[in-house]
Amino acid sequence: MRPARFEYLRPTRPDEVCSALEHDGHTAILAGGQSLLPQLYRRQRRPELVVDIGRVDRLREMTEDGDSLFVGSAVTQRELERAPGIGRMRVLGAALSHIGHVPTRNRGTVGGSVAFADPSAEIPAVLLALDGRVHLISTRGSRSVEAEDLYTDSFRTCLEETEVIGDVEFPLPRPDVTWSFEQYHYRRHAKITVIAGFDPTHSTLRLTIAGAAKTPRSVTLDDVSPGRQSMDVAMTRAESACIRLVEDFADPYGPVSYRRRLVAAATRSAVLASCQGGAQ
Known part of the structure; x- marks a missing residue:
């Protein structure tokens, strides 16, 4: 089965993404496509607009700031798995190695896994274990949500329709833990x-x-x-x-x-x- 007809937008800046999410009709965010594309082909979702964030450089950054690792929502799982600093977070590395296979990790994104909210997913579990948080952006500004408050049900989060994950914050584990x-x-x-x-x-x-x-x-x-x-x-x-x-x-x-x-x-x-x- 082919997807229902939709408009496609590929922005390059976060503000363009946020503006696109203000679209009156149903909008879907495309990151790695590991979850969204099967839903589109099965017509479980029929968005009027698909916003591809894969070329938003700001959402593909990884930085360490203080005691946390900030991972842009469009960073792929494989990129995070191979990041130089992952040795300091071996529990996160262990979780990443259990996700699907290398080809799927080459496409699947960190933000996509967090937002999809699969109750058995590895990244959300590590995020909760480390008391992490997500940083959300929209046309109204930004806000942060603790991992323990993020998930409301199976495949459901507290994100509003006009919000997108900017960064996923993983606190760096203390050396003695x-x-x-x-x-x-x-x-x-x-x-x-x-x-x-x-x-x-x-x-x-x-x-x-x-x-x-x-x-x-x-x-x-x-x-x-x-x-x-x-x-x-x-x-x-x-x-x-x-x-x-x-x-x-x-x-x-x-x-x-x-x-x-x-x-x-x-x-x-x-x-x-x-x-x-x-x-x-």
Whole structure:
């Protein structure tokens, strides 16, 4: 099936993008096209105007400012994966390596993954785990949204129709915090992800799950000290906390009881890895 007829615009400046989004009819943003193009060909979406942001240089920049890495929304996943500074964020590098395949990462963008809001996507999960945020722009100005406030439902965000992601901000992990990334596939397009970050200075354990609820979800456990208590106790606490984050929603790939068992197994692996050195 071919897409329904639409107008196509390829701006080169952010203000042109914002102006185009004020179009009266339905407008869609094209970044890498990994999500939008299949929807267009299946006619799940019928925009009157498609705005291609692939040639907006400002949205293709990556910069470190203070304690954060700012990634333009049109930066591809492969460009971020191969960025020189990714070694300082190995948990993000681990997540990127799990996204599709190299050809899809060459096209898929960081902003596109964040905005598409797939509940099992890797980049939104890392963004939440690191307490990141997105910086939005529109003709009315700019605003920032914390990752924990960004997602409202499966494939839904709090972005307004006239807003576009300018930058995705990933806070740089502290050197003493060790992170791990665990992902289990149970069907071709079904996966469970658990990210664990152990902070020995404050004896806290940050846990984030994706693919087991309608949005990525996180919880932080206090008083986690594997040196003073057995690892089994720490893993049991983490397992119970993550299982409580699992939501019972319609899933054609498996019942909620199976997702809970996968989350439990992935959590134990992630916690063990993070407490023993992790991905970073």
